[in-house]
Amino acid sequence: MNDWRERFPGVAEAEWRDWRWQQRHALRTPEALARLFPLTEAERRGLELTRASFRLGVTPYYASLIDADHPSCPIRRQAIPVAAEAAGAPGDLRDPLGEDAHRPARSVVHKYRDRVLFLAGDTCSVYCRHCTRRRITGGEEGGFDRSAMEEGVAYVRAHPEVRDVLVSGGDPLVLADERLEWLLGLLREVPHVQILRLATRAPVTNPMRVTPELARLLRRFAPLFVVTHFNHAKECTPDAAEACGLLVDAGVPVENQSVLLRGVNSTARNVRTLNEKLLTFRVRPYYLHQGDLAEGTGHLRTPLSCGLGILEELRGRTSGLAIPHLAVDLPGGLGKVTVQPSWLLGRADAGGADAGGHWFRSYEGRRAFYPDPPEADCGCPYDAVFYGDDA
Numbered sequence: 001m002n003d004w005r006e007r008f009p010g011v012a013e014a015e016w017r018d019w020r021w022q023q024r025h026a027l028r029t030p031e032a033l034a035r036l037f038p039l040t041e042a043e044r045r046g047l048e049l050t051r052a053s054f055r056l057g058v059t060p061y062y063a064s065l066i067d068a069d070h071p072s073c074p075i076r077r078q079a080i081p082v083a084a085e086a087a088g089a090p091g092d093l094r095d096p097l098g099e100d101a102h103r104p105a106r107s108v109v110h111k112y113r114d115r116v117l118f119l120a121g122d123t124c125s126v127y128c129r130h131c132t133r134r135r136i137t138g139g140e141e142g143g144f145d146r147s148a149m150e151e152g153v154a155y156v157r158a159h160p161e162v163r164d165v166l167v168s169g170g171d172p173l174v175l176a177d178e179r180l181e182w183l184l185g186l187l188r189e190v191p192h193v194q195i196l197r198l199a200t201r202a203p204v205t206n207p208m209r210v211t212p213e214l215a216r217l218l219r220r221f222a223p224l225f226v227v228t229h230f231n232h233a234k235e236c237t238p239d240a241a242e243a244c245g246l247l248v249d250a251g252v253p254v255e256n257q258s259v260l261l262r263g264v265n266s267t268a269r270n271v272r273t274l275n276e277k278l279l280t281f282r283v284r285p286y287y288l289h290q291g292d293l294a295e296g297t298g299h300l301r302t303p304l305s306c307g308l309g310i311l312e313e314l315r316g317r318t319s320g321l322a323i324p325h326l327a328v329d330l331p332g333g334l335g336k337v338t339v340q341p342s343w344l345l346g347r348a349d350a351g352g353a354d355a356g357g358h359w360f361r362s363y364e365g366r367r368a369f370y371p372d373p374p375e376a377d378c379g380c381p382y383d384a385v386f387y388g389d390d391a
């Protein structure tokens with residue numbers, strides 16, 4: 001089923017393995033998709049109705065993973081619009097994270113004091129149907145040219161409080177190595193920028209993009225973390241494993257951010273299987289995102305209880321390393337917060353000789369008391385020495 005040669009006869013192995021070929025041959029029309037496998041009525045209508053509102057693009061590689069027999073295939077649901085996407089949902093927002101109010105430069109979103117999001121482009125090799133930044137990746141702002149990026153770098157340079165730059169977009173790995181090297185070089189030259197992060201879906205949607213040359217290039221800008229976006233174990237192919245392996249072997253740590261998508265990965269079994277698989281790729285699950293209120297994504301959104309239930313089921317039953325933070329990026333631009341099932345049942349006050357403490361429930365539902373120490377000053381006396389504080 002997943003042999004690409006059946007779906008793309010006549011394509012040479014060398015073309016298939018070339019990331020530029022994948023990008024250039026991305027499927028961009030309903031007709032191109034319909035040639036590969038029969039589309040459902042909901043998909044045909046979705047493709048028609050979203051034609052004007054959001055881009056369509058699926059790399060041949062990602063399309064080769066689609067299960068032609070099942071409309072609910074997780075790859076298919078992420079890549080092909082259905083009619084519900086055009087209908088919208090109550091509460092949908094054009095700028096769901098209130099980013100535009102925090103854009104001191106066109107390519108910079110500065111919401112948290114010490115870190116910025118840097119938009120390196122508005123294009124992707126696959127347009128996720130759950131895209132949260134579709135007001136930008138829809139193409140309405142125009143692209144981000146050299147001068148837009150230079151303006152962003154100048155902003156970072158002028159703000160010494162910024163120690164972490166998250167290069168995103170769009171997908172920065174649609175850029176050629178030379179362009180990427182230029183941008184990362186400019187950011188790396190800023191003395192107060194400690195770490196760089198590069199957010200990309202390339203290991204998932206165009207794993208051929210991760211070449212040994214790219215891995216070495218990224219390593220030169222260390223400390224740089226690649227943050228990728230796997231949502232389902234079906235995406236964890238040998239090609240994806242190789243892409244992640246090249247990065248990690250080169251010395252580039254890789255983290256994963258998933259988005260909880262209703263009917264796609266919204267069960268504990270799916271999240272656990274994905275994250276256990278990612279750990280074998282040496283990729284660490286970082287965030288599990290509650291869906292943002294982006295226009296056209298309502299049909300994929302879960303109630304918060306779904307994500308909480310998933311974390312509840314994972315704790316104690318898989319490696320702690322496989323358990324991500326469940327993040328809700330608050331509307332109005334207020335930033336991300338994380339939520340957890342509550343393992344804490346309550347507090348017991350100190351009485352007589354007893355210290356206070358807390359009652360917990362274990363992952364198996366058993367009760368335990370954890371006492372607080374009687375002495376509760378948590379200051380560290382050596383701090384004054386280590387940080388050179390004035391007495």
Ligand SMILES: *Cc1c(COP(=O)(O)O)cnc(C)c1O
Pocket residue numbers: 109110111112115116117166336
């Ligand atoms: C998510 C996000 C970041 C990074 O947040 P972390 O919690 O540090 O991963 C930075 N800026 C913006 C605007 C973001 O949305």
